Amino acid sequence: MSPPTMEDVARAAGVSRALVSLVMRQAPNVSDERRARVIAAAEELGYRPNAVARSLASRRTHTIGVLLNDLHNPFFADSADGIIEEASSAGYQVLMATGTHVNQSHTAAIESFLNARVDGIILVGPRFTPEQISDMASHVPVLTLGSSSDGHGVDSVKNDEYRGACLAVEHLAGLGHTRITHVSGGRGAGADSRRQGYARAMADLGLADHVDVVVGDFTEESGAEAADELLKRAELPTAVFSANDIQAAGLMGRLAEAGIGVPEMVSVVGYDDTTFAGLYQLSLTTIHQPVAEMGRQSVRSLLDRMVGGRTEPRKLVIEPSLVVRRSTAPPR
Amino acid sequence: MSPPTMEDVARAAGVSRALVSLVMRQAPNVSDERRARVIAAAEELGYRPNAVARSLASRRTHTIGVLLNDLHNPFFADSADGIIEEASSAGYQVLMATGTHVNQSHTAAIESFLNARVDGIILVGPRFTPEQISDMASHVPVLTLGSSSDGHGVDSVKNDEYRGACLAVEHLAGLGHTRITHVSGGRGAGADSRRQGYARAMADLGLADHVDVVVGDFTEESGAEAADELLKRAELPTAVFSANDIQAAGLMGRLAEAGIGVPEMVSVVGYDDTTFAGLYQLSLTTIHQPVAEMGRQSVRSLLDRMVGGRTEPRKLVIEPSLVVRRSTAPPR
DNA sequence: GTGAAAGCGCTAACAT
DNA sequence: ATGTTAGCGCTTTCAC
Numbered sequence: 001m002s003p004p005t006m007e008d009v010a011r012a013a014g015v016s017r018a019l020v021s022l023v024m025r026q027a028p029n030v031s032d033e034r035r036a037r038v039i040a041a042a043e044e045l046g047y048r049p050n051a052v053a054r055s056l057a058s059r060r061t062h063t064i065g066v067l068l069n070d071l072h073n074p075f076f077a078d079s080a081d082g083i084i085e086e087a088s089s090a091g092y093q094v095l096m097a098t099g100t101h102v103n104q105s106h107t108a109a110i111e112s113f114l115n116a117r118v119d120g121i122i123l124v125g126p127r128f129t130p131e132q133i134s135d136m137a138s139h140v141p142v143l144t145l146g147s148s149s150d151g152h153g154v155d156s157v158k159n160d161e162y163r164g165a166c167l168a169v170e171h172l173a174g175l176g177h178t179r180i181t182h183v184s185g186g187r188g189a190g191a192d193s194r195r196q197g198y199a200r201a202m203a204d205l206g207l208a209d210h211v212d213v214v215v216g217d218f219t220e221e222s223g224a225e226a227a228d229e230l231l232k233r234a235e236l237p238t239a240v241f242s243a244n245d246i247q248a249a250g251l252m253g254r255l256a257e258a259g260i261g262v263p264e265m266v267s268v269v270g271y272d273d274t275t276f277a278g279l280y281q282l283s284l285t286t287i288h289q290p291v292a293e294m295g296r297q298s299v300r301s302l303l304d305r306m307v308g309g310r311t312e313p314r315k316l317v318i319e320p321s322l323v324v325r326r327s328t329a330p331p332r
Numbered sequence: 333m334s335p336p337t338m339e340d341v342a343r344a345a346g347v348s349r350a351l352v353s354l355v356m357r358q359a360p361n362v363s364d365e366r367r368a369r370v371i372a373a374a375e376e377l378g379y380r381p382n383a384v385a386r387s388l389a390s391r392r393t394h395t396i397g398v399l400l401n402d403l404h405n406p407f408f409a410d411s412a413d414g415i416i417e418e419a420s421s422a423g424y425q426v427l428m429a430t431g432t433h434v435n436q437s438h439t440a441a442i443e444s445f446l447n448a449r450v451d452g453i454i455l456v457g458p459r460f461t462p463e464q465i466s467d468m469a470s471h472v473p474v475l476t477l478g479s480s481s482d483g484h485g486v487d488s489v490k491n492d493e494y495r496g497a498c499l500a501v502e503h504l505a506g507l508g509h510t511r512i513t514h515v516s517g518g519r520g521a522g523a524d525s526r527r528q529g530y531a532r533a534m535a536d537l538g539l540a541d542h543v544d545v546v547v548g549d550f551t552e553e554s555g556a557e558a559a560d561e562l563l564k565r566a567e568l569p570t571a572v573f574s575a576n577d578i579q580a581a582g583l584m585g586r587l588a589e590a591g592i593g594v595p596e597m598v599s600v601v602g603y604d605d606t607t608f609a610g611l612y613q614l615s616l617t618t619i620h621q622p623v624a625e626m627g628r629q630s631v632r633s634l635l636d637r638m639v640g641g642r643t644e645p646r647k648l649v650i651e652p653s654l655v656v657r658r659s660t661a662p663p664r
Numbered sequence: 665g666t667g668a669a670a671g672c673g674c675t676a677a678c679a680t
Numbered sequence: 681a682t683g684t685t686a687g688c689g690c691t692t693t694c695a696c
Binding site: 050051052061063074077080084085088093096098109115139252276279281282 | 382403416417447471589614
Binding site: 052058 | 676
């Protein structure tokens with residue numbers, strides 16, 4: 001009735017339970033003959049090792065918990081993809097949760113990760129306080145993807161937002177733009193650095209007087225609203241550096257509705273190089289970060305701590321790059 | 333050193349382990365006084381119930397395994413979102429895996445779900461043989477999302493692809509189109525029904541002579557290739573019904589490059605109403621299916637079987653709807 | 665209402 | 681190289 005256990009396999013093969021256990025874990029010190037017998041018996045019975053029991057006994061679940069903001073943003077979807085791929089090829093499973101923007105559901109998700117005794121946690125996006133993070137890190141290795149963070153047992157993988165913002169501004173300035181407005185990402189992960197990078201680059205290029213920030217967030221609507229805001233003004237900027245691609249799309253859409261051509265009237269640069277930035281119809285110049293690869297790196301870094309025994313924190317910073325498409329051009 | 337167990341809580345509260353267990357599971361028959369004492373002790377010690385041990389003893393993991401093709405397609409990301417949301421609000425966790433289009437990694441993922449003793453499995457996208465599916469269903473309830481399937485212990489949730497295809501064709505015919513080409517989804521999930529729906533609707537509208545199918549798949553590239561194919565012809569069709577949004581985007585992009593305006597020269601209809609279909613720059617007329625809601629329904633259906641004790645298969649078919657945007661217009 | 669005790673299916677010393 | 685024996689931390693009868 002109930003699925004066969006090691007006991008059953010052992011009996012069928014005429015050996016002890018321990019031997020079956022050794023064979024299942026591919027231990028080296030087992031005679032070929034017995035190994036074959038065990039494998040045959042297991043096959044015969046349709047034996048399937050019970051990972052739950054194994055976890056309880058070995059105190060390792062081979063599972064990592066991944067908490068994302070939401071899956072709609074391709075940025076998150078892509079990192080999830082990288083994470084899952086690398087995890088599974090390392091023999092780990094992924095427990096996935098999304099916080100529905102409500103911090104409470106975030107903490108509930110963490111709670112359930114800890115109850116499930118995951119071997120590690122990857123946080124992508126959600127804003128936790130340093131206390132919350134070090135609290136979870138006291139139970140299990142934690143890594144934040146997309147934002148940096150300090151603390152014992154906490155690693156991070158992110159791109160150099162600051163540098164990315166500089167690339168964007170330098171590109172626009174190089175085309176001859178001076179009135180470059182930034183639509184910010186508000187309180188979202190990485191938003192601060194992008195804004196600071198913008199301000200710093202503007203200053204370095206002697207454009208400090210033209211620094212102009214419209215507050216937004218990482219959504220399409222906020223891009224549209226920012227466009228409305230700009231359209232109210234006496235004079236449009238000649239270029240906009242948007243905090244991310246989705247926002248840029250919203251902004252460009254609203255501008256188009258108002259009859260403002262991109263890049264003829266206004267150049268637009270995004271951030272993230274998400275899938276749709278490359279669509280012919282958008283063809284958005286943007287800052288690329290290798291998201292899937294960063295997801296893979298996250299898993300490797302976590303594994304390195306979980307099984308490799310590393311203990312000092314590691315902060316990985318990836319270099320972003322500029323991808324020029326058709327949404328930018330010299331000012332008229 | 334190691335985290336506190338029930339034993340520790342019991343000792344601290346001066347009760348038996350069993351009582352602690354009852355309190356943790358919110359059992360009714362416990363005196364208020366003792367309950368309070370147990371809760372206090374647990375809080376004090378920072379007790380965290382071990383879900384692994386609980387699963388082993390209770391033979392239920394409160395986990396469902398979700399296997400997706402890939403997360404890049406917003407269709408999958410959205411369904412994952414709905415699934416995770418509903419699962420977590422029902423107290424279930426989600427183990428997520430993606431098959432990298434390789435069937436072997438699919439079966440490996442299923443294998444690890446079964447080893448983890450998940451309470452149920454949701455398959456979204458991947459093509460398994462009926463044998464493979466009923467094999468897994470013999471171990472645990474299975475639901476396919478996005479494609480129908482038969483068999484004991486197998487449920488399904490999908491939209492009526494057939495009907496959706498009809499909606500698309502009727503819309504185009506209603507605008508006055510007769511030369512309507514379909515770019516198919518090849519062997520992808522739902523592709524067959526969409527193609528058949530197209531053919532049937534064409535026939536019903538007296539356009540059987542104009543049935544014209546270009547074989548593609550569900551990718552952007554295949555859309556571009558289909559466009560190339562069409563451009564080689566002496567005469568373009570006046571309308572194209574694309575197997576999904578991504579493919580439609582690829583097709584429109586290539587057409588635009590060739591100087592063919594949409595909808596001026598060719599009208600295009602997509603399928604899925606994925607996020608970017610609504611972007612101003614694409615503004616794609618498409619067939620909407622409530623993907624996130626379908627994800628939630630999947631979980632409910634599975635739960636209904638897992639805990640509700642339902643045993644007869646349930647096939648849920650959702651009605652799709654037409655969303656008209658700016659990619660369609662009457663023929664010139 | 666509460667406690668005692670027997671598992672759940674496996675791993676990991678420790679023997680041999 | 682293989683078998684023996686304790687657990688891992690919980691649930692779940694079954695008594696009281």
